[in-house]
Amino acid sequence: MLVEDDFPLCAGGEKAWSDIARVMGILENGRKAGQEIPERRGAFVGTGGSGLIIHKSLLPAMIHVLLTHALVKSPIPPHVSPRPPDVVMQDCLLGNDPICPPKRDGMLVITSRLVMDHIGGMMSTNPLKAKNRDKWRCGWRHPFHGRREVEVVAVD
Numbered sequence: 001m002l003v004e005d006d007f008p009l010c011a012g013g014e015k016a017w018s019d020i021a022r023v024m025g026i027l028e029n030g031r032k033a034g035q036e037i038p039e040r041r042g043a044f045v046g047t048g049g050s051g052l053i054i055h056k057s058l059l060p061a062m063i064h065v066l067l068t069h070a071l072v073k074s075p076i077p078p079h080v081s082p083r084p085p086d087v088v089m090q091d092c093l094l095g096n097d098p099i100c101p102p103k104r105d106g107m108l109v110i111t112s113r114l115v116m117d118h119i120g121g122m123m124s125t126n127p128l129k130a131k132n133r134d135k136w137r138c139g140w141r142h143p144f145h146g147r148r149e150v151e152v153v154a155v156d
Contacts (some may be wrong), residue, residue: 002089006120007050008140016115019155020045020053026109027055040092041101041150043109046116046141047136049086053109054093062124065092067098094149106151110142113155 001020009016023043030040045054054062069088078102080098088097097104118136136143144150 001053002049002050003046003116004048004050004120007046007048007116007118010115010117015156019111019115019151019153023109023111023153024053026151027053030058030109031055039107040109041107044093044142044144046114047118049089050118051114051116052086052089052093054089061100062089062092065089065097068099094144094147097111103149105148108144108150110144110150110152111155112142112145112152113136114140114142115155 001024009020023045025039027043032039040055041058042055043122045051045053066085066088069085071074077098083091091097092100093108095107096123114136115138115140142152145152
């Protein structure tokens with residue numbers, strides 16, 4: 001699980017950790033006997049790059065995807081806009097990246113609400129990103145909620 005230093009677990013950290021453990025259990029249980037790569041590729045309980053949970057069987061592929069996108073002479077089609085690494089990982093797990101397997105229903109597990117806070121929202125290092133201290137905080141509806149590619153785990 002990737003965690004940035006400005007994304008603590010929401011208040012009552014034990015409850016948030018319990019929700020994360022439930023999501024991780026669903027992710028691991030999505031692999032059928034003898035299947036190397038699970039039906040569900042990962043999970044997402046925060047925003048940005050924090051709270052992304054990548055199944056261990058997909059780590060080598062994700063490393064390849066990130067390195068390929070970072071190449072100066074990348075084989076990525078020219079119509080694909082450059083994106084920050086967190087968006088590349090999200091797109092890959094959703095099946096929206098040209099070098100990742102295509103999308104299908106329920107391939108990413110998310111919590112219905114964010115279980116990680118974003119206390120550094122006003123300190124983004126991305127000059128194009130609007131700074132908003134109230135955005136993407138504990139309890140917000142997950143930004144991927146409602147998409148067909150996700151399986152939602154209800155949390156309080």
